[in-house]
Amino acid sequence: xxxxxxxxxxxxxxxxxxxxxxxxxxxxxxxxxxxxxxxxxxxxxxxxxxxxxxxxxxxxxxxxxxxxxxxxxxxxxxxxxxxxxxxxxxxxxxxxxxxxxxxxxxxxxxxxxxxxxxxxxxxxxxxxxxxxxxxxxxxxxxxxxxxxxxxxxxxxxxxxxxxxxxxxxxxxxxxxxxxxxxxxxxxxxxxxxxxxxxxxxxxxxxxxxxxxxxxxxxxxxxxxxxxxxxxxxxxxxxxxxxxxxxxxxxxxxxxxxxxxxxxxxxxxxxxxxxxxxxxxxxxxxxxxxxxxxxxxxxxxxxxxxxxxxxxxxxxxxxxxxxxxxxxxxxxxxxxxxxxxxxxxxxxxxxxxxxxxxxxxxxxxxxxxxxxxxxxxxxxxxxxxxxxxxxxxxxxxxxxxxxxxxxxxxxxxxxxxxxxxxxxxxxx
Amino acid sequence: xxxxxxxxxxxxxxxxxxxxxxxxxxxxxxxxxxxxxxxxxxxxxxxxxxxxxxxxxxxxxxxxxxxxxxxxxxxxxxxxxxxxxxxxxxxxxxxxxxxxxxxxxxxxxxxxxxxxxxxxxxxxxxxxxxxxxxxxxxxxxxxxxxxxxxxxxxxxxxxxxxxxxxxxxxxxxxxxxxxxxxxxxxxxxxxxxxxxxxxxxxxxxxxxxxxxxxxxxxxxxxxxxxxxxxxxxxxxxxxxxxxxxxxxxxxxxxxxxxxxxxxxxxxxxxxxxxxxxxxxxxxxxxxxxxxxxxxxxxxxxxxxxxxxxxxxxxxxxxxxxxxxxxxxxxxxxxxxxxxxxxxxxxxxxxxxxxxxxxxxxxxxxxxxxxxxxxxxxxxxxxxxxxxxxxxxxxxxxxxxxxxxxxxxxxxxxxxxxxxxxxxxxxx
Numbered sequence: 001x002x003x004x005x006x007x008x009x010x011x012x013x014x015x016x017x018x019x020x021x022x023x024x025x026x027x028x029x030x031x032x033x034x035x036x037x038x039x040x041x042x043x044x045x046x047x048x049x050x051x052x053x054x055x056x057x058x059x060x061x062x063x064x065x066x067x068x069x070x071x072x073x074x075x076x077x078x079x080x081x082x083x084x085x086x087x088x089x090x091x092x093x094x095x096x097x098x099x100x101x102x103x104x105x106x107x108x109x110x111x112x113x114x115x116x117x118x119x120x121x122x123x124x125x126x127x128x129x130x131x132x133x134x135x136x137x138x139x140x141x142x143x144x145x146x147x148x149x150x151x152x153x154x155x156x157x158x159x160x161x162x163x164x165x166x167x168x169x170x171x172x173x174x175x176x177x178x179x180x181x182x183x184x185x186x187x188x189x190x191x192x193x194x195x196x197x198x199x200x201x202x203x204x205x206x207x208x209x210x211x212x213x214x215x216x217x218x219x220x221x222x223x224x225x226x227x228x229x230x231x232x233x234x235x236x237x238x239x240x241x242x243x244x245x246x247x248x249x250x251x252x253x254x255x256x257x258x259x260x261x262x263x264x265x266x267x268x269x270x271x272x273x274x275x276x277x278x279x280x281x282x283x284x285x286x287x288x289x290x291x292x293x294x295x296x297x298x299x300x301x302x303x304x305x306x307x308x309x310x311x312x313x314x315x316x317x318x319x320x321x322x323x324x325x326x327x328x329x330x331x332x333x334x335x336x337x338x339x340x341x342x343x344x345x346x347x348x349x350x351x352x353x354x355x356x357x358x359x360x361x362x363x364x365x366x367x368x369x370x371x372x373x374x375x376x377x378x379x380x381x382x383x384x385x386x387x388x389x390x391x392x393x394x395x396x397x398x399x400x401x402x403x404x405x406x407x408x409x410x411x412x413x414x415x416x417x418x419x420x421x422x423x424x425x426x427x
Numbered sequence: 428x429x430x431x432x433x434x435x436x437x438x439x440x441x442x443x444x445x446x447x448x449x450x451x452x453x454x455x456x457x458x459x460x461x462x463x464x465x466x467x468x469x470x471x472x473x474x475x476x477x478x479x480x481x482x483x484x485x486x487x488x489x490x491x492x493x494x495x496x497x498x499x500x501x502x503x504x505x506x507x508x509x510x511x512x513x514x515x516x517x518x519x520x521x522x523x524x525x526x527x528x529x530x531x532x533x534x535x536x537x538x539x540x541x542x543x544x545x546x547x548x549x550x551x552x553x554x555x556x557x558x559x560x561x562x563x564x565x566x567x568x569x570x571x572x573x574x575x576x577x578x579x580x581x582x583x584x585x586x587x588x589x590x591x592x593x594x595x596x597x598x599x600x601x602x603x604x605x606x607x608x609x610x611x612x613x614x615x616x617x618x619x620x621x622x623x624x625x626x627x628x629x630x631x632x633x634x635x636x637x638x639x640x641x642x643x644x645x646x647x648x649x650x651x652x653x654x655x656x657x658x659x660x661x662x663x664x665x666x667x668x669x670x671x672x673x674x675x676x677x678x679x680x681x682x683x684x685x686x687x688x689x690x691x692x693x694x695x696x697x698x699x700x701x702x703x704x705x706x707x708x709x710x711x712x713x714x715x716x717x718x719x720x721x722x723x724x725x726x727x728x729x730x731x732x733x734x735x736x737x738x739x740x741x742x743x744x745x746x747x748x749x750x751x752x753x754x755x756x757x758x759x760x761x762x763x764x765x766x767x768x769x770x771x772x773x774x775x776x777x778x779x780x781x782x783x784x785x786x787x788x789x790x791x792x793x794x795x796x797x798x799x800x801x802x803x804x805x806x807x808x809x810x811x812x813x814x815x816x817x818x819x820x821x822x823x824x825x826x827x828x829x830x831x832x833x834x835x836x837x838x839x840x841x842x843x844x845x846x847x848x849x850x851x852x853x854x
Contacts, residue, residue: 017779104791239834240832240834242834348827352825355826355828357829358828358830359829360531361835364833365826370525371525371527371533383621383622383811387825396809397813399792399815401782401787403786406786407669408670408791408796419798421798
């Protein structure tokens, strides 16, 4: 198994040598071909998907809904392929050009990361979406979907591979794994696989993080806070709590705990409870003294509900709010609501998270809303990429040095030539 | 042990909240204070070092030389502290500013990584150097030196901590570990420590990489190649082989294998052997047919000699050179010598390594030579940092979003407001 998996990874690595060095027109061309093939093959895709859905009839309704495709979703996938094709080329971007000395020029350019492993659950469209991002950025991807989506994913990946081949690109850049056993072998390929991208529940992400030494892009938790400062506009505060909790409670960037400044609590806590009858509040003793609600247990301060439930805590000012967030935040997205610019500045400066917001809903933490055109995932780790990750999370850099026979010996010891280190405009 | 180590890491994390948000003047001030304290305390440092050296008298001479400090080295450390203090502030740099909509502005700024673990061998000056880079970039560092340097490192770290305290910064930002056992506890702190920086031999790096799930900045191997293309200028080719192999054979960026194009081999191979009598060549059969040399075993193509030994292989053109480098290179630095711009362009494009050079010695792969002002290490991984890493390898980013009560609900569903996504000049 492990040997077979190494062969797959080596095939993928070899494919990146072509995909990562071909012009953008060819990568984008393959994605547009795939969009056409998807529209042309819509009937076959829907039939395969119907067979998957029939076989998975005893799955929970929510999973089944994610598994199910219809004509509109197929068209959405095709448009997604075209949208990724149209994004600016993420490769070959020059972010440093420096003349080290006369005739000795250093350039830093973006290149593909290499080989990605993508592990996703029931949504078959994840294969198309991440496959497209991988191709656009010159990476190879090993794709492992949920067993329940096997027929649909097989067809979709074949279709993408066909489009690569039609553009003269190696289909080995996209490969599908079939067995659950293969995931363990894949996650052991430290050195052969550069990045693992899990798409699914927090449990999936956690399970993968625990089982591999390969870097994992993503986040297991989204425990986001809204801090309603003493100088918060009350109407804005209610509005933002409503949006951050209720606009889509299952999202990772939905708020889980609201911190209310003691000075504003007598007004805001009853107002919140009255304004949001669809929310189940779990409060600290001071919050419960101001409005009827359930009692928060210690575990509530670390809970990601993914549901219309809110933990509510009264804090004595900014220091206590910052300390609570430092102790319980997951480094995803944290927001303050205040009309006081100094309090806002301190919150923005001192909170350590991928996103720190002032007077805006935590739900804005998203690659599309940030204008990245695509989202690979949201990263809460500190290395490589942090926050919503667009195509730039799928590239790394290499340094090119072009000389005329330059030797280090001339820049060392007595009589050494000095370096010039003169920055040049990007070519 | 593990609990005590978690406490150390938590103290370090808390210290970064101050160090990472204070002005550069304060961080730089602490480093200048440390330089003064080092000069004032020179005698004590030299005495502690003498005691370390006496106790380590039976170490190999090379290790002892690295352990030993004299007045000039102390002055060099003090100047190093001042040089790091004078570098541009790596924190708070704005690399993206975007108006998402009227009154809703996104800014991405650099912030410290967080908590570093630095593990180094006999050189006590590594504590000062990496400690300085950590402070300048607002990071905390847990420092573990070799047992043989214990007295010297203890004094140096105390001195840096004193300088932090004198500037009103938390000394907990720099903490020294004493026990070898503590290293294992440290390397288990996935989540509490953000980055491990090993400074020492390849064996040290490999041992650390194998023992931790925390990201490791560095490289275990530097198997660099020089490819002498058919259109290489012969004098330049000899010059660059000499520089890349002999200027400092123990360096990771020294060349280990020279690939010679078959078309140029009859002239270049005998010329190389004649020009570099101090190098022990190990050749493939075709090279040995052109000049007397030892026979290369299969293992020679993957060897990092760190000594005046060169593996020599005759290849049939650029394709075979690229394939050899893809199979045996360690992703560090690879160079082509050629007068043919097309061959050079293809080599620069297709070789996958942190540094890819044309007509320049591989020995240029170095943070100081690249003009970074400091070097944390050279990374051959693809995530986070690649190539010589300056202070920018010790920072990450956070996204700040400043609104006026903006809600996601207004940008969703029927009648949704469109985003503007208008890039703004960095403030």
